[in-house]
Amino acid sequence: MISKKICMVGAFAVGKTSLVRQFVESIFDEKYHTTIGVKIDKRQVSVKDKMVQLMLWDIEGVDVFTEFKPSYLRGASGVIIVADSTRPKTIEVAKQIKHEVELTLSNAQFLLLINKSDLAAKWQPTENDLIHLDIDSNNIFNTSAKTGSNVEKAFRRIAELVLDTQVNG
Amino acid sequence: MVERQSAAKKIDNGREDTDEYQRLRTLLLGDEYEQVIRHRITQGDIQRVANVLSEAFHERNSKDQSLASEMSPVIESAIDTSIKNNPSRITNVIFPIIGPAVRKAVASALADMMHSLNHLLQQSLTAQALIWRIKAWRLGVPYAQYAILQTIQYRVEQIFLIHRETSLLLQSCSAEGVSYQDPDLVSSMLTAITDFASDSFNQESDSLNVIQFGELTLLIESGPFAILAFAVRGAITSEVKQRIIELIENIHTRYASQLEHFDGDITPFEECHSTLTGALMQKKKVKAPQKPWLAISLVSAATLVALFFGYQHWQQVRTVEQFISEVEQEPGYQLLGYRISDNQLVVNTLRSPSAISVEDMKARMTAPEIKVKIIEKVAAIENPNYFLPTLTQKYGLDLKFEFIDNNRILSVTGKTTPENLQQLKQDPMATALFDQITTDNLVILEPEPEQLAYQRQFRALVNDINNQFFYFESATTQLKESSRKHLEQTIVDLKSLVNLQQKSQLSVLQITVSGYADGKGTNEANQILSEQRANLIKSILQANGIENELIISWGLGVKDLEKVPLERQRRVGIQVLYQEYGANQ
Numbered sequence: 203m204i205s206k207k208i209c210m211v212g213a214f215a216v217g218k219t220s221l222v223r224q225f226v227e228s229i230f231d232e233k234y235h236t237t238i239g240v241k242i243d244k245r246q247v248s249v250k251d252k253m254v255q256l257m258l259w260d261i262e263g264v265d266v267f268t269e270f271k272p273s274y275l276r277g278a279s280g281v282i283i284v285a286d287s288t289r290p291k292t293i294e295v296a297k298q299i300k301h302e303v304e305l306t307l308s309n310a311q312f313l314l315l316i317n318k319s320d321l322a323a324k325w326q327p328t329e330n331d332l333i334h335l336d337i338d339s340n341n342i343f344n345t346s347a348k349t350g351s352n353v354e355k356a357f358r359r360i361a362e363l364v365l366d367t368q369v370n371g
Numbered sequence: 372m373v374e375r376q377s378a379a380k381k382i383d384n385g386r387e388d389t390d391e392y393q394r395l396r397t398l399l400l401g402d403e404y405e406q407v408i409r410h411r412i413t414q415g416d417i418q419r420v421a422n423v424l425s426e427a428f429h430e431r432n433s434k435d436q437s438l439a440s441e442m443s444p445v446i447e448s449a450i451d452t453s454i455k456n457n458p459s460r461i462t463n464v465i466f467p468i469i470g471p472a473v474r475k476a477v478a479s480a481l482a483d484m485m486h487s488l489n490h491l492l493q494q495s496l497t498a499q500a501l502i503w504r505i506k507a508w509r510l511g512v513p514y515a516q517y518a519i520l521q522t523i524q525y526r527v528e529q530i531f532l533i534h535r536e537t538s539l540l541l542q543s544c545s546a547e548g549v550s551y552q553d554p555d556l557v558s559s560m561l562t563a564i565t566d567f568a569s570d571s572f573n574q575e576s577d578s579l580n581v582i583q584f585g586e587l588t589l590l591i592e593s594g595p596f597a598i599l600a601f602a603v604r605g606a607i608t609s610e611v612k613q614r615i616i617e618l619i620e621n622i623h624t625r626y627a628s629q630l631e632h633f634d635g636d637i638t639p640f641e642e643c644h645s646t647l648t649g650a651l652m653q654k655k656k657v658k659a660p661q662k663p664w665l666a667i668s669l670v671s672a673a674t675l676v677a678l679f680f681g682y683q684h685w686q687q688v689r690t691v692e693q694f695i696s697e698v699e700q701e702p703g704y705q706l707l708g709y710r711i712s713d714n715q716l717v718v719n720t721l722r723s724p725s726a727i728s729v730e731d732m733k734a735r736m737t738a739p740e741i742k743v744k745i746i747e748k749v750a751a752i753e754n755p756n757y758f759l760p761t762l763t764q765k766y767g768l769d770l771k772f773e774f775i776d777n778n779r780i781l782s783v784t785g786k787t788t789p790e791n792l793q794q795l796k797q798d799p800m801a802t803a804l805f806d807q808i809t810t811d812n813l814v815i816l817e818p819e820p821e822q823l824a825y826q827r828q829f830r831a832l833v834n835d836i837n838n839q840f841f842y843f844e845s846a847t848t849q850l851k852e853s854s855r856k857h858l859e860q861t862i863v864d865l866k867s868l869v870n871l872q873q874k875s876q877l878s879v880l881q882i883t884v885s886g887y888a889d890g891k892g893t894n895e896a897n898q899i900l901s902e903q904r905a906n907l908i909k910s911i912l913q914a915n916g917i918e919n920e921l922i923i924s925w926g927l928g929v930k931d932l933e934k935v936p937l938e939r940q941r942r943v944g945i946q947v948l949y950q951e952y953g954a955n956q
Contacts (some may be wrong), residue, residue, distance in 0.1 A: 203636075203638065204634075204636050204637070205539040205540070205555075205635045205637055206537075206539075206634040207537045207539060207559075209539065214781045239563065240563045240567075242556055242559040242560050242563065243556070244555050244556060244559075249426055255555070257538075257539060257555060257559050259559070259563070266919075273561060273566040273567075273569065273570050274566060275564070276536060276537075277534070277535075277536035277537030277539070277636065278537070279537075285517075311692060316459070329679055364635075365672055369501070
């Protein structure tokens, strides 16, 4: 079996923990709990007849008080950057995080999730954002941890991406 | 020297003259060079390797243990193949060690059983066990777990092998009966915690070595590519620390390239599961080796109780038998039967009114060690007919009561042995009831002389032996399976016959063994075959201790009529000739 480490990163309260919970346990809870340090979960998915075990590292959100800790990223094959469709500022944080991640990881695969699609969107990623982020549009998803919309699809996509790197590498 | 230098110069300049070069080689190396070249050509790679193979093994083995770990899968599969191809070979090889091994195993299993019985008793009966139970209850942990904690010095409960870079779990194992969380999550979380500690205290080069919570200690040893973590309950000794270091080094040697180029595929590490399981060590608290006194005393107590009851029962049976025989001897009493029920001896008797009362009789006798209840039936002496069926049944005779001249006479008819008649005459019931016993019409059977019985037995055996034939497979001296068994019986019979000679005054003169062949094949061949068959049976008889002097054997070839089936023709028969002792003298 193949195991892969995937990190969830993003600004605080964008829904990283809720996305993981929706993906692993199919549960959504309205209450907000802030993550301190890191929470780890796992789920197996089958991609192209292969079982891949995703070890999901849900890293605490970045805010004014918490700086990004790159040591949790070590050895990750994939990074899921999460932004909040109701808070335009979160895409700025995403850009900044992507930049920091690239300093630590050279070969990681990236996915951008714009979460909370069940609420009215307050912003859309601009062309400038996309250039800055340098993420293929196939790897950007509008998700909702509450309704589960696109969650399964997004995680399957990251599984495919990290498996492809393995085959090619 | 000059010549040599100039020759070298020529080569340097690249103006190689083949002849010159050849000459230089011949000058430098002479004839030996040709020999070496020839030797290298004729001797193939295989032979060269073969010459140094054992030395190479020796050399490598003295450096490190890698040879053993590399060879073990080869040897395992070699043994596997060998067993599949020819299991008996391995069986023969290990056969001599199986016996001692089994004996040792049985002995140690018995000792273990005694110790575990002792352990069980200690755990359930002693004051300490009770205290432990209360403490376990107060702490809210199961008693078994608490007891383990108290009796072990340490126990390695779980082992994780983690890839250092990705913190993915490569392999894990846990001790029996240990409940645990998902090892994948534990290993990731463990790395996260170590990272957190390193980050928080800015100790870039150092990493967390020990995490302790309560009784459980997490011992972490990092190698360049992998981390090994032992979850240990109890007090960690240097032994455990040494082991974890050895293990991580060993794993790095074995899986160097797999670890370095790890891409998430954990399959190659499955085979190190057994190595990890081997490191699940534990140490019991050292206690002076004790005799299992509790178990010994329990077993001895049980034996004593069994002996006591056994003796009591034997004593009871003895006294009951004594009592019953006294009742039988008592004049005027006839025992009808007795039984023991509900710890009471119930005796049924017939009593003539003239006899002493039951109470008097009981008082006179040795009382058995059991309560006695005597049920008596008092029968009027005026009617002895009442008793006749009892006596008839007892002695198997026709009995009649006659009253002549005021005398009560018992007239006995039928056939009986002198012993039986003697017993009737002494029977307390008969003597109490009758004044006289007449046996005028009784036929007394004379006892058969012993010798006659033995002679009858002897003749019956001879008859059995003479009527037994032993049949053979076609054209061989191979006995049929059924005949083999008959031959065994015949040998037993012959031995009994020899033993009976003295008692029966009959003596065996000769044992004739005659062989036959069937009508197939030439007469000559059949003659030889029939002799061989007879000789075979003769030699079997001799080998089984039948006196050689008595046996003669001959082959008769084909003697049977054509209508006798061929399989009946292929046979050997035995005839015993005997006569009475001293008939010749």
